[in-house]
Amino acid sequence: MSELNASAPVAYDRVTRRLHWINAALAAATIALAWAMLQTPRHSDARGWALTLHASCGILILVLMIVWNLWHLRHPAPPLRPALNWVEVGLARATHVALLLLFVAMPLSGYVGLAAAGRTVSFFGLVQILPLVAADGRLSQIAIALHLVGQFLIYGLVVMHAAAALMHGFIRRDGILERMLPRRP
Numbered sequence: 247m248s249e250l251n252a253s254a255p256v257a258y259d260r261v262t263r264r265l266h267w268i269n270a271a272l273a274a275a276t277i278a279l280a281w282a283m284l285q286t287p288r289h290s291d292a293r294g295w296a297l298t299l300h301a302s303c304g305i306l307i308l309v310l311m312i313v314w315n316l317w318h319l320r321h322p323a324p325p326l327r328p329a330l331n332w333v334e335v336g337l338a339r340a341t342h343v344a345l346l347l348l349f350v351a352m353p354l355s356g357y358v359g360l361a362a363a364g365r366t367v368s369f370f371g372l373v374q375i376l377p378l379v380a381a382d383g384r385l386s387q388i389a390i391a392l393h394l395v396g397q398f399l400i401y402g403l404v405v406m407h408a409a410a411a412l413m414h415g416f417i418r419r420d421g422i423l424e425r426m427l428p429r430r431p
């Protein structure tokens with residue numbers, strides 16, 4: 247096995263990079279739609295469509311996370327740069343695991359919140375996903391509460407993730423950021 251060039255960044259594969267940026271775009275859209283729901287009157291058509299689009303993006307994120315993790319089983323992450331100390335490696339791994347779990351838990355808690363309230367979930371108005379849990383007001387409230395708490399956890403973790411990536415890209419210039427950027431010809 248040849249020795250790695252220490253100055254060349256070791257990048258994620260093309261599929262992983264695309265999945266990452268698609269997930270980032272879907273997460274941004276999902277957040278924007280959640281905020282849009284808060285600005286619309288209750289029981290209005292606009293709020294209903296914002297909820298439908300928000301839930302649909304959440305479903306896409308859940309599917310994407312399943313695909314991404316199946317892909318990751320055969321295509322592991324490239325090795326971390328030696329410039330990282332053990333604390334940074336631990337924080338990076340913990341952040342990635344927490345984001346992964348939250349990007350799975352958030353769509354599930356949103357679905358359970360709606361399903362336990364006896365509501366169907368519409369996927370872009372094309373397919374209705376029937377409630378797979380019995381109507382239960384308490385379960386619905388718990389799921390919605392977890393969904394709301396999860397939102398703030400995601401905000402914090404995404405800010406940490408982006409700040410670390412930008413620090414590595416623009417302050418340290420150690421190749422960490424370039425691992426996930428689209429490749430240039």
